Amino acid sequence: MKFKTYIILLLLLSCCAFSQTIEKLKTATKKIYDANYTMDFDSIVKFSYPKMIADFSKGKFLEKLDHDYQNEEYRMRLQLVTPVYEYGPIKKIEGITFCVISYKNPVRYFYENKLDSNTSLLKANFLREKDRTKDVTFEPKRNSFNVRRISKFIAVFDATTNNQWKFFNMDDLVQRQIFETLFEDYIKKQVGY
Template sequence: MRTKFFSLVFFLIASSSFSQNAVQLLSATKQLYEANYLMDFEGIVALSYPKMVETIGKDVLLEKLDQFYENEEYRLRYQVQTVPFITPKIKKIGNQSFCVISCRNPLRYFFEKKLTTDEAADKKIWLQEINKTKDVTFEPNRNSFNVKKQSKFVAVMDETTHGEWKFFNLDDANQLASFELLIDESVRKELGL
């Protein structure tokens, strides 16, 4: 009887701990997405994986985020403030916990210079390639492209994050390169990346 009781208590504690982790993960993911929606670059950096911030440098990362969202050629905006997230099981690999999170993410690219028909066709191909989607629509009256894509974020919890979920945004080429540099290939394979 005692063994069953202790087994039940252990199971409830483990379940509670896991569900708290899942709730924390969803909350942190929503914060990250909203920081991207609001272009809160300081907020994005605060939610980013610390070793990535250290490797790139906080000021450089802030500058790269600013360039990612707005430069001389275009302005990028998330179109929807909240989206449903697909969060598979949290994977414990070694001393780290990981979760690959995805969501359907509609984006809009506003181009600064009025695009000709040929330029718009070239930009459409370019946007399809960098966003890994065929769902790109040019809106000539707004001189912009509507891009519907699947975004991916990798959440990591380890000793460097002090028990909090921190992220890599795999849509950002700089963060993707940092992810590939900092996270071992065997771990990336296990995560399906």
């Protein structure tokens, strides 16, 4: 009887711990998305994986974010106020906890200079490659592109994050490259990246 009580207690504790973890992950995911949506670059840094920020340097990372959202050529804006997230399984590998989060994340690129048909084709191809999607539509009246893409965050929870969920934005080439250099191939494979 005592053994059964311990088993039930252990199961209840593990369920509570898991539900707290997923709830904290959902809250952190909303915060980093909202920071991207409102272009709050300091908050994006705060919610990003600390080793990535250290490798890239906070100043350069902030400059890159600003350039990604607005530069001499275009302004990029996220279109969804409240996206629907799909959470993959939470996996603990060598003391590091990971979760891949996917969501529809349409963006619009407003170009500063009027694009002709040839230039718009070149820009469309650039955006297809940059955003890893085939669904790019040029809207001549708005001089903009509507890009429908599936975005991914990889959430990481470990000692370097002070046991808080921190993120890699896999839409960003630099963040993808840093993720690939920080973690071994077998970890990336288990994570599902």
